[in-house]
Amino acid sequence: MLQTFISTVYHVFLPISLPVIGGALIRKFKKIDTKPLSVLSLYILSPALILDTLLKANITYGDVTQTTLFCIINLLLLWGISTGVGKILSLPPAERSGLTLITLFTNCVNYGLPLVLLALGQAGLDKASVYVIIQIIIVNTIGVYFAARSHFSMKQATLSVFKLPSIYAAAIAMILRMTNVELPQGLDQGVSMLAGAYASMALIVLGAQMVSANKQESATLTSSMNKAFYAGLVLRMILSPLASALILYIMGVRGILFDVLLILSSMPAAVNAVILAEQFDAAPKVVTKCILWTTLASFIMLPLMIGWMQ
Template sequence: MFFDLFLNVCAPIFFVVGLGWLLDRKFRLHLETLVKLNIYLLVPAFIFTRVLDTELGGQEALQIVGFTLATIALMFIGSTIAARVLKMHAQQRQALRLATMFYNCGNYGLPLVTLAFGHEGAAVQVYVLATMNVATFTIGLFLAQERGEKPGAHWRALNGMLRQPTLYALVAGVLAKSTGLRLQEVTWLWQPLDLLQAALVGFALLTLGVQMSQTRPAPFRAPLFAALGIRLILSPLLALGLTQIMGFPPAVAASLVLATGAPTAVNTALLAHEFGGDVSFATSSVYYTTLVSMLTTTVTLSLLKLWLAA
């Protein structure tokens, strides 16, 4: 089962990531443009269409939001304990918290869950993605600027969050669904949105490959091992227990747990850069967790499939 899942789920992901890496090495692609196409076009289209198509009710959506926030809180506690044990200085402690609390549920988590569990799993991730984006630029923003040295930087970052269309796409989708609007029948509107959302998975993975190509990681040290262990191993273990406490159905629980084992979110490195944090640690966490996740997500998925079968 392990090798079958690796070949059918994880290998396709890293194959496309590898293509992005190779294309960047050959042509030096403009990363900022790729990221903006993801954030401002493909992700909002995906969220809007999936909210309208999903059969998840309002109560289930609120549960998923609560689960995501609870996961972030548990990672904060875990990283704080690890930082004290390893006697990290303030900048490393800040970077470890950001690297473990916020995971890449967009470029990585969405394709992973979609390939593993289909569109039903992807529908669950819509609410995770929206919650994670908002939390990164509110909770993460507060943690990042706690010791920041650039005056007014937190206002610039907060304004940047308010300009992100992800939240507005979610709100628009929820309003349209709650009022009974059948936008799926408006062909001239729905077809372009459907084409854009279908492009998200492949384009997001290519963008991740370009990001990997343009990252210069630092050497491995104890804090990085802590980031990898907490983000890739401890996070899905705690998430599994949390899904049982909150009473999620097995299929929804499996999607949520698998995504919590995703690597560190790229936005955490951007926050560290903006607020004078440990940029080397932050970018290295993104780089190494992405590489190691090729193994850990395959193991996690194998165990989840066995759990579902049982």
């Protein structure tokens, strides 16, 4: 087991750590603003990766069906658990909303996709692309609801999905696949070049965001905020992986799809969660602190999980 853990750290997490460390250093010493990099990643590199992967992905309708069903069941289960924990701990509404965001949404794009690619190869990335598209839709609709609650607008949440180019990239890829039309060679090469730049850029942004989160998390938390923070750590990093594994087992999911879905659903709290938390006052200090500490914890937990899978 120890040998497998060391091998996983060396072959998977060491390559990932280099751009993360680079992003952290450039943020700390050069005070780089990550927003332009995030925009570049979200609006150019991520759609290119989705388009390139889905066009060439070896996925079946069964993969899509199982992934969609898993996402729905996992969402409902974790929502019920986080709601119950929030009531048991007598958390105020803001902390309950923050706890829900921490529990439900993972950093499956910036961190998860590069990790799956290194750990499971192109076959894993193919299947991961379906999960990521579903999560993008969920975060920008249901995620807004969980963050906003009282002033939620279904129309605004739905429209926000259609502002994301990754959705259109996925739609174009599916149309081209169904009609058996291939991109011209030059265009295909250009898309592939952009897709290849995604992983490094996403990890650089992640490292820079971790430094920002470290500066913000020093803020003093109230008693209810502390309860929400520790509950978020346990739910995201312990209970969520166990619940996901149980759901996948009951569904009969096996093989590489099982590995992909378990890894992506066990990732640390999503960076996008703090954006929603700040916009709708859903305990952003708690969410920011959880993002930092769940990300740090993942560098121990995820190698153990991947080693167990192998």
